[in-house]
Amino acid sequence: MIRPGIPVWPGDTHYSEERTWALDESCPVNVSRFAMSTHTGAHTDAPLHYDAAGVPIADVPLSHYLGPCQVMDVRGCGPAVRPSDFADRLQPGIRRVLFRTYDQAPQDQWDDGFTAVDATSIRLLAEAGVILVGLDTPSLDPQTSKTMDAHHAVRDAGMMILEGVVLDNVAEGVYELIALPLKLANMDAAPVRAILRDLETIND
Numbered sequence: 001m002i003r004p005g006i007p008v009w010p011g012d013t014h015y016s017e018e019r020t021w022a023l024d025e026s027c028p029v030n031v032s033r034f035a036m037s038t039h040t041g042a043h044t045d046a047p048l049h050y051d052a053a054g055v056p057i058a059d060v061p062l063s064h065y066l067g068p069c070q071v072m073d074v075r076g077c078g079p080a081v082r083p084s085d086f087a088d089r090l091q092p093g094i095r096r097v098l099f100r101t102y103d104q105a106p107q108d109q110w111d112d113g114f115t116a117v118d119a120t121s122i123r124l125l126a127e128a129g130v131i132l133v134g135l136d137t138p139s140l141d142p143q144t145s146k147t148m149d150a151h152h153a154v155r156d157a158g159m160m161i162l163e164g165v166v167l168d169n170v171a172e173g174v175y176e177l178i179a180l181p182l183k184l185a186n187m188d189a190a191p192v193r194a195i196l197r198d199l200e201t202i203n204d
């Protein structure tokens with residue numbers, strides 16, 4: 001949940017909120033404003049985040065964020081998800097993949113040692129036809145990365161990214177993903193409300 005105290009990248013803007021108008025005898029409404037980093041909680045990076053010539057989030061295709069999605073449990077995989085951690089389980093034809101790396105994704109403190117995704121894994125996914133890759137940590141690349149290899153592999157393949165998606169109670173399997181970014185002009189990323197629907201209950 002996005003709330004004061006949600007962890008953010010070291011040095012980045014913490015979430016804050018403020019009431020602009022408050023309900024009382026003379027005011028019929030509550031209205032608020034908030035400030036936060038574009039990379040707070042569950043979010044998606046625009047190519048502009050890591051490429052000066054990349055498109056902003058308002059211009060990314062939405063089809064990537066909607067449709068069948070395989071959740072893979074790779075807990076215990078080490079510092080980065082490698083092909084050997086998941087390749088034999090990848091469902092043929094699947095176009096969206098989310099990796100679960102945490103028992104419980106930290107919601108109160110920043111974790112310097114979060115799990116990243118190796119660029120070789122991104123290339124394997126791209127070759128398999130995957131157009132969206134996501135995970136429950138703050139970044140595809142390690143916190144100390146200066147080269148952003150996984151991000152650039154994503155861009156080279158025309159894929160999209162989800163980061164900070166909480167998967168604590170999600171079992172492995174294929175679901176329908178719905179995780180659309182807000183259409184924010186000029187922005188390098190945007191929050192998403194990420195949900196996974198059980199395929200059997202999709203017509204409810």
Ligand SMILES: Nc1ccccc1C(=O)C[C@H](N)C(=O)O
Pocket residue numbers: 009012037039045138139140141163
């Ligand atoms: N918020 C930041 C502030 C400064 C530097 C990086 C970030 C990031 O979030 C980068 C991260 N690698 C990301 O994939 O979104």
Ligand SMILES: [Zn+2]
Pocket residue numbers: 039043044045138139163189
């Ligand atoms: Zn990000």
Ligand SMILES: [Zn+2]
Pocket residue numbers: 045138139140141151161163
């Ligand atoms: Zn990122």
